[in-house]
Amino acid sequence: METMIQPAANQAATTDFLPLHGTDYVELYVGNAKQSAHYYKTAFGFQDYAYAGPETGVKDKVSYVLIQDKMRIMLTTPLSSSHPITEHLKKHGDGVKVLALMVEDAYDAYAQTTSRGGKSYMEPQTLTDEFGEVRMSGIHTYGEVVHLFIERKNYKGTFMPGFKAHKTNYNPTTTGLKYADHCVGNVGWNQMNPWVKFYEDVMGFKNILSFDDNDISTEYSALMSKVMSNGNGYVKFPINEPAEGKKKSQVEEYLDFYEGEGVQHIAIATDNIVETVTTLQSRGVEFLTIPTSYYDELIDRVGHIDEDIEPLKRLGILVDKDDEGYLLQIFTKPVEDRPTMFFEIIQRKGAKSFGKGNFKALFESIEREQALRGNL
Numbered sequence: 480m481e482t483m484i485q486p487a488a489n490q491a492a493t494t495d496f497l498p499l500h501g502t503d504y505v506e507l508y509v510g511n512a513k514q515s516a517h518y519y520k521t522a523f524g525f526q527d528y529a530y531a532g533p534e535t536g537v538k539d540k541v542s543y544v545l546i547q548d549k550m551r552i553m554l555t556t557p558l559s560s561s562h563p564i565t566e567h568l569k570k571h572g573d574g575v576k577v578l579a580l581m582v583e584d585a586y587d588a589y590a591q592t593t594s595r596g597g598k599s600y601m602e603p604q605t606l607t608d609e610f611g612e613v614r615m616s617g618i619h620t621y622g623e624v625v626h627l628f629i630e631r632k633n634y635k636g637t638f639m640p641g642f643k644a645h646k647t648n649y650n651p652t653t654t655g656l657k658y659a660d661h662c663v664g665n666v667g668w669n670q671m672n673p674w675v676k677f678y679e680d681v682m683g684f685k686n687i688l689s690f691d692d693n694d695i696s697t698e699y700s701a702l703m704s705k706v707m708s709n710g711n712g713y714v715k716f717p718i719n720e721p722a723e724g725k726k727k728s729q730v731e732e733y734l735d736f737y738e739g740e741g742v743q744h745i746a747i748a749t750d751n752i753v754e755t756v757t758t759l760q761s762r763g764v765e766f767l768t769i770p771t772s773y774y775d776e777l778i779d780r781v782g783h784i785d786e787d788i789e790p791l792k793r794l795g796i797l798v799d800k801d802d803e804g805y806l807l808q809i810f811t812k813p814v815e816d817r818p819t820m821f822f823e824i825i826q827r828k829g830a831k832s833f834g835k836g837n838f839k840a841l842f843e844s845i846e847r848e849q850a851l852r853g854n855l
């Protein structure tokens with residue numbers, strides 16, 4: 480059963496020991512950062528922003544940072560077979576390594592989380608250049624994913640020391656993507672609750688929503704999910720684990736092909752999903768498709784919405800509502816050849832939930848893709 484848990488009033492004002500200003504950036508380890516950057520610019524409309532590599536004194540890897548409104552992604556490739564990132568790529572293929580969070584004090588964030596059981600990934604350090612300083616630290620989370628705590632209030636340069644501003648002659652337009660709405664992790668059998676407890680104990684998050692396998696099972700593919708949120712709600716991490724179904728869970732397919740736990744999808748917000756998705760599709764982003772019958776009972780299910788149904792139907796955009804409003808969402812196909820990470824595009828019109836009313840249609844769509852891959 481879906482359980483909505485009301486967050487305690489003014490939690491942020493009481494004892495938030497890890498105040499977060501939001502997502503700072505998401506770093507993906509990829510096989511060829513130069514080509515990935517081209518893809519995220521061409522297909523998703525990200526813009527050139529910063530670069531680190533041999534030309535900036537980093538000899539063993541290359542990172543491109545791209546930006547669109549408040550959303551920053553970093554694409555990193557190692558330059559030799561002996562680099563530790565090469566092992567990550569060999570095992571997982573392209574995928575998310577870092578979910579970096581914007582903090583007020585990176586040294587305190589480290590002390591608060593490691594004293595509560597967080598496993599150190601990066602001891603606090605201060606990076607400086609002529610534009611000021613960035614302080615950072617980090618801890619491990621599920622799989623090989625890490626959280627970096629980034630404190631940039633005393634930095635005026637581009638991104639952070641070690642990077643230079645980067646601009647090429649190729650600058651496709653933006654697509655209306657604005658910021659990370661939520662980032663979802665897939666964890667192994669019986670691992671959801673331990674990771675829920677990690678976010679509660681180590682990072683002070685609250686479980687704001689739970690779905691069990693009665694909510695999220697179709698004929699075949701089942702999962703369970705709990706949504707973790709920080710005090711001000713700027714950072715939301717749903718955690719999925721597989722559940723028993725007639726055949727293989729979509730989460731299990733991910734775990735098999737990623738060869739471990741990891742980030743399943745990143746949801747990026749837009750203010751105009753019809754325009755954004757029209758542009759993304761024209762630029763080659765592939766989305767899951769939904770039978771047009773989904774739209775026959777849409778108005779009966781969600782009531783009045785501002786958007787015309789016709790473009791939603793043409794694009795395959797899903798709609799769901801909760802007590803506070805409605806949301807529109809759509810999911811890409813995996814953006815790697817392994818059926819692992821994908822993106823969600825979401826527009827919230829009051830709703831704070833995650834589209835439970837769409838799970839059935841969505842999972843049937845995922846299952847059709849799983850069946851095509853022979854993995855159902």
Ligand code: FE2
Pocket residue numbers: 661663744746823833
């Ligand atoms: Fe999502």
